[in-house]
Amino acid sequence: MKAAAAHPEKSPPDVAIIDEVTSVVRSHPGVHDVAVYRQSDSEIVGFVVPQEKYVDEVLGGREAEGTLLRRWRKTYDLSQLTKAAATSEFAFNIAGWNSSYTRQPLPAEHMQEWVQTTVDRIATLAPTEVLEIGCGTGLLLLRLAPNCKRYRGTDFATSVIRNLKAQLSLAKGLSSKVEVLERSANDFGGLAAHSFSTVILNSSAQYFPSRSYLERVIENALGVVRPGGHIFIGDMRNFVLQRVQEASIESFQAGSDLKVADVRERVDSRVHQEHELVPSPGYFLTLTHKFPQISRVDIYPRRGLFDNEMTRFRFDAILWIGGSTNPMPIEFFDPPHRGWDLKQIRSRLNGHKGKGMGFARILNSRIERDVELCERLATAAPDGLFSELRNEIEERPLRGIHPEAIFRLAAESGYRVAISWAACYPNGSYDAVFVRKSEGQAFPTIDWPQPSAQSLVRLSSMPAQSAVHDKLVGELISHCRIKLASEAVPKHVCLVDSIPYREGHTVDYEALLSATRLPR
Amino acid sequence: MDQRSKIREFLQQLLAQKGDRKPFADGDSLVISGRLQSVDAVEIVVFMEENWGIDFAQMGFDESQIDSVNAIEAVIQSAAVTN
Numbered sequence: 001m002k003a004a005a006a007h008p009e010k011s012p013p014d015v016a017i018i019d020e021v022t023s024v025v026r027s028h029p030g031v032h033d034v035a036v037y038r039q040s041d042s043e044i045v046g047f048v049v050p051q052e053k054y055v056d057e058v059l060g061g062r063e064a065e066g067t068l069l070r071r072w073r074k075t076y077d078l079s080q081l082t083k084a085a086a087t088s089e090f091a092f093n094i095a096g097w098n099s100s101y102t103r104q105p106l107p108a109e110h111m112q113e114w115v116q117t118t119v120d121r122i123a124t125l126a127p128t129e130v131l132e133i134g135c136g137t138g139l140l141l142l143r144l145a146p147n148c149k150r151y152r153g154t155d156f157a158t159s160v161i162r163n164l165k166a167q168l169s170l171a172k173g174l175s176s177k178v179e180v181l182e183r184s185a186n187d188f189g190g191l192a193a194h195s196f197s198t199v200i201l202n203s204s205a206q207y208f209p210s211r212s213y214l215e216r217v218i219e220n221a222l223g224v225v226r227p228g229g230h231i232f233i234g235d236m237r238n239f240v241l242q243r244v245q246e247a248s249i250e251s252f253q254a255g256s257d258l259k260v261a262d263v264r265e266r267v268d269s270r271v272h273q274e275h276e277l278v279p280s281p282g283y284f285l286t287l288t289h290k291f292p293q294i295s296r297v298d299i300y301p302r303r304g305l306f307d308n309e310m311t312r313f314r315f316d317a318i319l320w321i322g323g324s325t326n327p328m329p330i331e332f333f334d335p336p337h338r339g340w341d342l343k344q345i346r347s348r349l350n351g352h353k354g355k356g357m358g359f360a361r362i363l364n365s366r367i368e369r370d371v372e373l374c375e376r377l378a379t380a381a382p383d384g385l386f387s388e389l390r391n392e393i394e395e396r397p398l399r400g401i402h403p404e405a406i407f408r409l410a411a412e413s414g415y416r417v418a419i420s421w422a423a424c425y426p427n428g429s430y431d432a433v434f435v436r437k438s439e440g441q442a443f444p445t446i447d448w449p450q451p452s453a454q455s456l457v458r459l460s461s462m463p464a465q466s467a468v469h470d471k472l473v474g475e476l477i478s479h480c481r482i483k484l485a486s487e488a489v490p491k492h493v494c495l496v497d498s499i500p501y502r503e504g505h506t507v508d509y510e511a512l513l514s515a516t517r518l519p520r
Numbered sequence: 521m522d523q524r525s526k527i528r529e530f531l532q533q534l535l536a537q538k539g540d541r542k543p544f545a546d547g548d549s550l551v552i553s554g555r556l557q558s559v560d561a562v563e564i565v566v567f568m569e570e571n572w573g574i575d576f577a578q579m580g581f582d583e584s585q586i587d588s589v590n591a592i593e594a595v596i597q598s599a600a601v602t603n
Contacts, residue, residue, distance in 0.1 A: 074562045081581035103554055275559045
């Protein structure tokens with residue numbers, strides 16, 4: 001915990017009030033860290049990092065985790081009782097995979113691409129002994145296991161495991177090396193240390209009830225992966241783009257009569273009631289501080305040509321365990337004033353003599369309209385018709401580059417390429433590194449651009465804890481009402497994951513304010 | 521309280537937990553329309569299992585079975601006839 005920080009730009013009486021409020025808020029047992037800010041209209045805002053133990057044990061956070069887990073388990077059990085599950089073809093049971101936009105099943109060809117791109121990415125890690133947590137109906141297991149020595153799949157839903165076992169009985173040559181078990185994600189009982197090359201959590205961690213639950217699973221996984229192995233946490237929605245995604249979905253579903261204020265309210269409600277764990281890529285980067293055995297973290301946006309919520313908003317995090325990291329020296333070029341276009345990148349590559357080169361902040365054409373829509377939604381006149389705003393944005397020409405166009409360009413130019421979301425740019429832009437094919441098969445370690453302090457203020461949604469956090473905010477306000485004069489009681493309390501500090505002790509208010517949304 | 525009122529009251533509570541206090545008719549879609557997400561809809565399944573002994577593992581499941589007051593009542597009545 002850091003020392004109380006005075007507001008850097010305020011006059012002495014303000015500083016005294018802010019110090020007093022800071023001290024009172026900090027004295028509450030549910031507070032790990034706090035920064036207090038006074039807005040121009042004199043309203044006081046408290047930014048609070050909750051004390052995890054208090055939230056879990058006193059406010060019922062742990063109990064709420066259990067409730068949410070039971071609900072997800074039941075959801076998945078029910079998905080396997082449907083006609084879609086009963087009539088699915090071998091190794092392709094996609095029952096329950098519905099579009100958030102249409103609420104209809106995702107098209108089979110989109111899911112085929114999703115499966116293939118996932119299998120391809122995991123195959124680059126050369127898995128031999130695999131533990132897949134949340135193996136579901138075996139979309140990955142039935143494709144990866146034939147090339148592995150040993151594969152253990154676990155899932156928390158009874159009917160999912162039953163259907164997978166039925167499929168396995170039809171698969172040739174897998175029974176001797178594949179084992180599937182019904183168990184919760186954090187149950188590592190009976191697993192020997194360092195007995196797996198790869199732990200896979202693909203499209204399963206979003207059903208974890210909290211980030212601390214995910215962290216416990218990762219900690220356990222680190223115990224069973226041997227040095228040189230990997231933890232693949234795939235198909236995660238990106239917290240940096242959570243609001244953009246919700247705005248995109250609401251925009252798709254909004255009728256032509258809705259006003260801007262209506263859609264804004266629906267987006268706010270979706271964000272507040274998030275049931276899934278939506279982590280920021282930045283969260284996975286912070287794990288290297290906590291777990292020194294993680295030597296490298298790669299954050300890759302999902303690949304695919306189809307336009308859907310997976311290719312727009314999701315990413316894979318690959319944690320490399322042990323081993324040395326010798327990053328390839330790469331120079332990253334900032335974009336020109338109007339942003340990168342493919343022609344400029346091709347021209348730079350053609351004139352380049354080195355082993356590789358990097359391009360920073362490439363605007364992502366896949367989501368640039370969604371990003372603009374989300375930004376405009378926040379500032380547009382509330383009484384305006386939402387459909388007019390939507391039409392105006394849809395008519396604009398795209399300025400960004402489709403990530404798959406980058407991969408095509410690399411193939412045409414004699415390079416291999418990786419694109420990264422590690423920097424957590426708020427508009428979903430990405431960084432790309434091109435490496436000459438002659439530099440070897442494995443893509444080298446890259447020192448990717450890192451997130452700003454602002455991007456680390458909030459690291460994920462808190463699916464099981466939103467009600468518990470509301471309770472904490474209520475407690476803090478009541479606590480302040482008892483201990484402070486009425487004008488000093490914070491008008492709003494925002495819960496955050498960390499308070500950013502400059503030079504270790506002064507609160508970086510700029511980063512704090514730009515990373516949070518104060519209630520309107 | 522009759523069966524229909526009991527179902528209606530339960531759905532009203534479920535929607536209210538999500539801050540949705542808008543009225544709904546007995547035939548209005550609540551799950552497929554998106555007013556309730558699938559993870560919320562699980563509560564309806566548990567409600568039907570606990571109060572009327574509905575066994576979806578036996579009869580198979582489809583979201584349309586829990587989509588409205590009318591749909592829920594139809595499933596309960598059909599299960600009662602079968603039993």
